[in-house]
Amino acid sequence: MLKMLPLEKEHKIVSAKFFEFAGWWVPLEYSSILKEHLAVRNLAGIFDISHMGRILISGKNVHDFLQYITSNDIYKLYPGKAQYSLILTPNGTIMDDIIVYMLSEENFFLVVNAINTEKIISWLNKYKPDNIEIEDITSSLMLMALQGPKSEEILQKITDISLNSIKYYHFSTGKIFGEEAIISRTGYTGEDGFEIVISPKKAGEIFIYLVKEENVVPCGLGARDTLRLEMGYPLYGHEIDENTTPWEANLDWVVKLNKNRDFIGKDALIEKKDRKEKFLIAFELLENSVPRQGYEIYNNKEEKIGYVTSGNFSPILKKGIGMGYIYGEIDSDEIKIKIREKLLKAKVVKTPFIKNTSLKRGEKKNVS
């Protein structure tokens, strides 16, 4: 049974084309992925991402519990601060990448990937002490993302929260259209913007108001994927999964081995630190075509050295870009991607593919 979004009717009003994603029936695109992508880079786009899992965790020793479950240091958080983190298997591989929000001393809120929601909830229940409560609020609250350089200006018109005072990876609570909401300065596009947690009651009205705004375009998961790819952000099921360690996925910065408590996966991680089985790379195609997940990567001697995990056409660079794993380190940045039996030239590059986004231009960075 496919899960439906509370705003399905509103999406249909603005001509969404739907597809199945992680058991959900969600908008893939409205007008065109390219137009939606460019709208987010230049103006603003509104995404309904209510398919993503949201979990409330509360109780007296919630800090200690989350410190054990996640790889980042929970004690860096304070009320109003959010943190990118990982949940690891005992083997030190990635079970999910998540965002942890600290609401108050005893209340935290996790956003997890849709495909992993049930898995993570069972995992949390398996390890939780008796005095910790786990509540799945995925279907009772909406999650929307307004992304792009014009986001603040647009959102400020309908909320009493002073958005300018919300720093990157921070959030605040207040009202939108009179309805209680959590607004965080977070996103998955590389642009400045916000994610909004709100009850479905007023969400339809807000969504329709926003899409009618001159500088806002409704955006589907198609554009969400090309936007994150241009930033080199990993996606579960592509760059990260239960066969991949944070070391291999270049997520060392989210692993705090020296924090004040052991955590699930730590021992395996220590052991695997210098034993990477694969190396994540990013590349630009030097010939016209489009790389895709699953395509093979070759070195310039035309020996197979790895595989593509994400690939598409970059609407900004106007060429094929991708990420992938290679099995050993290489001494040349010249590689080849096999596309329909031909080996096309590509060049290894550093991410992000797009450097000058509104997020990079703003001085609102404070990720930990």
Place this chain on the structure above:
Amino acid sequence: MYPEDRKYSKEHEWAKLEGEVAIVGISYHAQEELGDIVYIDLPEVGKELKQGEVLATIESVKSASDVYSPFSGKVIEVNEKLKETPEIINEDPYNEGWIAKLEITDLNEYNNLLSAEEYKSFIGA
């Protein structure tokens, strides 16, 4: 959206006869399903194809999709403009957005394709 001066295949190509040559492209419905087209792999001129073999591959932001030859024949010309501006398939799939011209081997194969009416009912338009 489905001009009557040509035939359609169930794989969503159209073919328009001009003497012994047929021009081939993809239908309005097909380009709409594909979304933004960003690249096309065109066949070599001179390539001989059987009905149903891959004539070209279209890359949209969403996916890579093969275009099948609606009949057997030999490629005598490809639309060079698509190399630089593949998006004209989205903008004008029946004229500027044609893909290739083929010399037809068996006219029956062409005649057995769907009419505009039949194609419309096939896609439920």
